[in-house]
Amino acid sequence: MTSITISRELAKEETMMRDTYCRTLIDLARENKEVVVLDADLMNSMGMVPFMDEYPERTFNCGVQEANMIGIAAGLSRTGKIPYAHSFGPFATRRCFDQVFMSGAYAQSNIRIVGSDPGVTAAYNGGTHMPFEDMGIMRNVPEMTVMEPTDNAMLEDMIRQLSHVHGMYYVRLLRRFATKIYEPGSGFTIGKAVALREGSDVSIIASGIMVAEALRAAELLAEKGVSARVLNMFTLKPIDKKAVIRCAEETGAIVTAENHNIINGLGSAVAEVLVENMPVPMERVGVQDLFGEVGPEDYLRKRFGLTPEDIVNKVEKVIQRKKSGSISNTQQGISNDQGKRAIKANRVPKG
Amino acid sequence: MILENQEELERFALQIRLQTMRTFQNLGFGHAGGALSVVETLAVLYGAVMKFDPQRPDWPDRDWLVVSKGHAGPAVYSTLALKGYFPVEDLLTLNTGGTNLPSHCDHNKTTGIDMTTGSLGQGVSSAIGIALGNRLDGRDNYTYLVIGDGECDEGQVWEGAMFAAHHKLDRLIAFVDVNKRQLDGYTKDINDLGDVAAKFASFGWETYDVDGADVMDIQNAILKAKTVEGKPKMIVLDTVKGQGVPFVEQIELNHHIVLDKELCAQSVKDLEQQLESLTTS
Numbered sequence: 001m002t003s004i005t006i007s008r009e010l011a012k013e014e015t016m017m018r019d020t021y022c023r024t025l026i027d028l029a030r031e032n033k034e035v036v037v038l039d040a041d042l043m044n045s046m047g048m049v050p051f052m053d054e055y056p057e058r059t060f061n062c063g064v065q066e067a068n069m070i071g072i073a074a075g076l077s078r079t080g081k082i083p084y085a086h087s088f089g090p091f092a093t094r095r096c097f098d099q100v101f102m103s104g105a106y107a108q109s110n111i112r113i114v115g116s117d118p119g120v121t122a123a124y125n126g127g128t129h130m131p132f133e134d135m136g137i138m139r140n141v142p143e144m145t146v147m148e149p150t151d152n153a154m155l156e157d158m159i160r161q162l163s164h165v166h167g168m169y170y171v172r173l174l175r176r177f178a179t180k181i182y183e184p185g186s187g188f189t190i191g192k193a194v195a196l197r198e199g200s201d202v203s204i205i206a207s208g209i210m211v212a213e214a215l216r217a218a219e220l221l222a223e224k225g226v227s228a229r230v231l232n233m234f235t236l237k238p239i240d241k242k243a244v245i246r247c248a249e250e251t252g253a254i255v256t257a258e259n260h261n262i263i264n265g266l267g268s269a270v271a272e273v274l275v276e277n278m279p280v281p282m283e284r285v286g287v288q289d290l291f292g293e294v295g296p297e298d299y300l301r302k303r304f305g306l307t308p309e310d311i312v313n314k315v316e317k318v319i320q321r322k323k324s325g326s327i328s329n330t331q332q333g334i335s336n337d338q339g340k341r342a343i344k345a346n347r348v349p350k351g
Numbered sequence: 352m353i354l355e356n357q358e359e360l361e362r363f364a365l366q367i368r369l370q371t372m373r374t375f376q377n378l379g380f381g382h383a384g385g386a387l388s389v390v391e392t393l394a395v396l397y398g399a400v401m402k403f404d405p406q407r408p409d410w411p412d413r414d415w416l417v418v419s420k421g422h423a424g425p426a427v428y429s430t431l432a433l434k435g436y437f438p439v440e441d442l443l444t445l446n447t448g449g450t451n452l453p454s455h456c457d458h459n460k461t462t463g464i465d466m467t468t469g470s471l472g473q474g475v476s477s478a479i480g481i482a483l484g485n486r487l488d489g490r491d492n493y494t495y496l497v498i499g500d501g502e503c504d505e506g507q508v509w510e511g512a513m514f515a516a517h518h519k520l521d522r523l524i525a526f527v528d529v530n531k532r533q534l535d536g537y538t539k540d541i542n543d544l545g546d547v548a549a550k551f552a553s554f555g556w557e558t559y560d561v562d563g564a565d566v567m568d569i570q571n572a573i574l575k576a577k578t579v580e581g582k583p584k585m586i587v588l589d590t591v592k593g594q595g596v597p598f599v600e601q602i603e604l605n606h607h608i609v610l611d612k613e614l615c616a617q618s619v620k621d622l623e624q625q626l627e628s629l630t631t632s
């Protein structure tokens with residue numbers, strides 16, 4: 001069932017992720033009368049109008065009511081329905097956290113929460129709409145599964161699988177064009193990372209838009225004679241511990257790459273596995289505990305250090321540490337003062 | 352405060368609309384519908400009603416404004432620039448990397464903005480907090496609040512409504528921009544708001560129904576609101592999403608749009624001409 005075919009070149013896909021999401025849900029709704037869709041006044045943004053046209057009685061656009069939406073989804077799931085509930089990432093997580101926690105997870109409800117516009121892809125909507133914390137928030141909920149599908153092939157497989165399982169699932173979804181990593185028809189196992197490239201000097205563990213950047217970084221590193229393994233950790237929770245430990249054993253150095261705060265995201269999750277099992281030098285590429293801001297996506301990728309070059313820099317640093325034979329990283333540690341300055345720089349004073 | 356300034360306020364509204372459209376024209380896209388529908392209200396607030404000083408944006412005795420539908424930022428920025436808070440040229444930096452003018456209002460970035468908003472519903476509570484804080488400090492200034500009709504879906508709006516009435520916040524004057532549309536379409540089709548004035552009235556607010564395109568009607572309502580003690584006030588603005596720019600009004604889903612270059616240029620020209628004829632008449 002889980003045969004994965006990796007695409008050869010890193011090209012932008014021609015279909016938007018949201019269209020795959022919508023089409024897959026229409027298929028699922030046809031197969032299973034329990035599938036229902038909820039949204040909070042973002043059906044157009046999410047491209048879900050075709051679903052609504054086909055299944056108006058199974059579509060609930062709640063209006064701008066994220067907390068109510070999740071509560072309703074919990075109630076629907078009590079009656080055996082299979083709700084897929086969407087809003088932008090910040091509003092699908094922060095805005096309704098207690099509803100997700102209590103009516104959802106604690107009550108053992110059965111909800112798929114879809115949070116769109118991950119991290120810098122929120123671009124022109126700016127800091128209020130730019131989730132660097134959504135996965136971290138959801139990771140803190142017991143029994144919650146947290147995933148970030150990488151491209152259309154993975155998204156389709158994931159959305160299909162989620163109609164057969166029971167529980168709480170958070171799917172972080174890029175709405176527009178992903179970079180193609182997998183061939184259509186590929187099948188994945190939730191909780192099992194995918195090795196995209198072999199390598200022996202370092203492992204880059206990435207998710208979401210950073211997967212393609214990790215592969216690009218691996219190319220740049222190869223030119224410098226560094227052999228980098230690339231792993232797609234599309235399930236943040238439960239994290240694939242075995243895969244992380246194997247990377248540590250076989251490459252002895254790890255860099256994580258995420259379009260998310262490095263606190264409580266992929267970097268944290270990988271670090272937890274490492275310190276308890278196989279401590280090796282590790283560096284984290286991702287948002288350094290900053291708020292989002294407005295701008296074009298390419299500007300934001302540079303602004304928040306999410307480029308292949310940023311990954312290369314961290315790889316070079318981690319390999320230095322590996323060579324020095326110590327996992328200690330104290331000289332480079334960020335002092336409190338530096339941290340404060342970084343925060344100030346992000347919050348441009350008015351004037 | 353005087354009531355003879357109709358022409359002046361209409362001119363100011365046109366200027367705000369023109370600057371807002373120039374900003375969108377430069378960017379090519381934006382939250383045009385909901386920015387344009389509050390232009391007349393902003394013109395009255397900053398043109399006649401509010402107490403403020405662009406030289407002292409943090410003056411505690413000023414009247415405060417919370418635009419809870421934070422995506423109307425571009426119209427607010429145009430107003431602030433025209434009032435001298437920052438250069439009009441800065442408007443063209445909207446949404447560019449490193450800008451002080453993001454899509455959604457941000458008081459840490461933009462001089463003259465009193466509260467950060469963008470996640471709908473939250474500005475209601477913030478405005479209540481500001482009004483409470485000013486009252487605690489013994490000030491008699493007003494706090495103004497603008498919310499959307501779609502925004503009224505949020506439970507937080509009604510939590511605030513109950514609280515503000517309970518605490519008799521009579522220095523809180525709010526507007527709900529009833530432009531009849533939210534993001535996904537007509538509010539009545541998505542989650543019908545019904546009689547919004549009656550709803551707020553039943554929560555204990557004094558309410559006023561006004562034509563949100565009529566500067567004198569808006570101004571009158573504010574003057575009346577100021578005479579009523581012991582209650583928060585809600586001015587219900589009957590508006591059109593995209594107000595005053597016909598091609599935007601006519602796009603059915605005009606919440607966030609890519610603006611057709613020619614139509615946009617034409618609308619800027621039309622607004623310039625309207626302004627010209629007002630000035631010369």
Ligand SMILES: Cc1ncc(C[n+]2csc(CCOP(=O)(O)OP(=O)(O)O)c2C)c(N)n1
Pocket residue numbers: 040041042064066091095384385386388420422469470471472498499500501502503528530532533534592606
């Ligand atoms: C909590 C929250 N949920 C969703 C959104 C996305 N969103 C932005 S504007 C909007 C529609 C708002 O409609 P309305 O209040 O009527 O605004 P207007 O028509 O006046 O622009 C939505 C759903 C948001 N900004 N905040």
